[in-house]
Amino acid sequence: MARLTYPLRPWRGAVLLIAGIYFLVPLLASLVFTVDVPGQGLTLESYTQIFSADGFTAALLRSVGLALCTVALALLLTLPAALAVRLSGSGRLRAVLEVVCTLPLVVPPVALVAGLGTVLKWGPDHLATTPLYQTFVAIQNPSFPLVLVFAYVVMALPFVYRSLDAGLRAVDVRTLVEAARDLGASWPRALFAVVLPNLRTALLNASFLALALVLGEFTVASLLGFQPFAVWIVQASGDNAQLSVAVSLLSLLLTWGLLLVVTGLARTRGTRGARKSRKKEAV
Amino acid sequence: MTTAPPRTGTALTIRGLRRTFGSAVALDGLDLDVAPGELLALLGPSGCGKTTALRVLAGFERPDAGEVLLDGEDIVPVPANRRDTGMVFQSYSLFPHLSAADNVAFGMKMRKVPAPRRRARAAELMELVGLPEHGDRFPHQLSGGQQQRVALARALALQPRLLLLDEPLSALDAKVRVQLREEIRRLQLELGITTVFVTHDQEEALSMADKVAVMKGGRLEQCAAPAELYDRPATAFVASFVGTMNRVPGKPTSDGLAEVLGVRLPVDGPATGSVFLLRPEALEVTEGGPDTVTSSSFHGASTRLTVRLADGTEVKADLPSHAAGSFGAGASVTVRPQRRPVLAAGEAA
């Protein structure tokens, strides 16, 4: 092992350096561009402008809301299905679920929008006299377009399912549930006290992927005419170059921060357990 | 163990248990009786339904027919989480996110036992299984044998009426296996808990059980004490599955005896057919004669010879090693049965 990795060491540094340059130089350039405005010297005006710009908070909150709804709905759909398939032990059902959840990957967002758009146009015309008409109106409420959640759930499905599947592979859910039930846990208790804690990392990963996807999504939202954060950025900054770059940098930071939070949450598991038991011993 | 342990456990009775999976019949009318405080080993070849039987007892599997009586009360309708059984699984089944002590305390937590009592009892149990220092280790920090010890402590924590063990030692190496099975037996006797122990290792079954039930194709072949099972197997299947058995041609004689290898021997059971069963240790080997030693293998105190008889039949004979020294491969010998009752192989074989 050591013999193998030692000569590779310098390469690691080189790769890190190249990757660092590749990612950091544009970031730094962007930063310089936003704070060093020609004719004004160093100024943070671009950033202060963002927060006072029209619709910033609304768009950001809208996006976060959409993201949280998407995560919740996607997990609610995939987790029970994935668990049920594992517990039933049926390989055929598992294959079906896997194909269904992977399918959205082959549908480009543009095609998804085309389909959705058609339905949204067709629906109200044909259902004008039924209560469903109200539903169609409600899900397209511009301040919180639920229809986007549905679209995002479909788009996030492959990623969410993959993360969950990876987590489920690492534990023997069936034996764990049976062990818990043997020890007097009801089905819900077995699920919450044993299965979910062991899927924690997988759940966090799935959530993060879905969050990142929704926060950065542009195509579907813009083509359907809604204005979450990504769309707002483009529209708000179309005429102001400094402002638009500043917003991009900020959203990058936001996503990055989210990633850190999720990784941090995933990491605390072992240490927290150890701390807890140490405390117990002291008692 | 010279002092008789207190027999306070629960009586288990299984009647006509059936379970099919599609066209596969896992249990085909299984009957069993386990006395209070007894350790029953469930022995049988792979796929004979041992795990299925245990899972029915634990409540993870519903039988198509039949009943499971604990002290006379049918528990089939009772869901697994209210059954009062403790199970140790074949695969490592500790909860990975909980420390060993928390694993042991899990059942008590489900029963809402207050935390201080839980902790004290978990520590007590960890001590009982010989791991007093390992309470705050996580499962991945324990060896396989230690994990199974913790699993045992966890299963015992609620003082179940029935302890179920599904090949708990099969993933461990030979030395740990022997050590742990002795410990399981010691604990089981100490606690007087009625226990069903699934294994496909006959040595394990014979060495630790009060009674051994041999299964075949979802049915019970024979249930008896180890010595009886070995000396008087009820069927040819049991005879060949438990220990090594030689099948030797012979013929019944008119006076109810049988002539085997030129010696007239009493027969256990009806003397029918032309094949008789003899244990390797029931054969004597003397120098010179029509039979040929084909191989010999040394097992410490005893040596096992494989001998081709004059008629081509191969038999195995166990001799004390000091007596077997002169019989190398190719030696000419005579094989004779000792004067003890033999068993007819019967039609089934």
Ligand SMILES: Nc1ncnc2c1ncn2[C@@H]1O[C@H](COP(=O)(O)OP(=O)(O)OP(=O)(O)O)[C@@H](O)[C@H]1O
């Ligand atoms: N969930 C299931 N679905 C379909 N068939 C099953 C299932 N569980 C068990 N079987 C079948 O029932 C029969 C008995 O299985 P079981 O697991 O009880 O055997 P076993 O005696 O425990 O074998 P082993 O010693 O290999 O563990 C086998 O033929 C098996 O294929």
Ligand SMILES: [Mg+2]
């Ligand atoms: Mg089995």
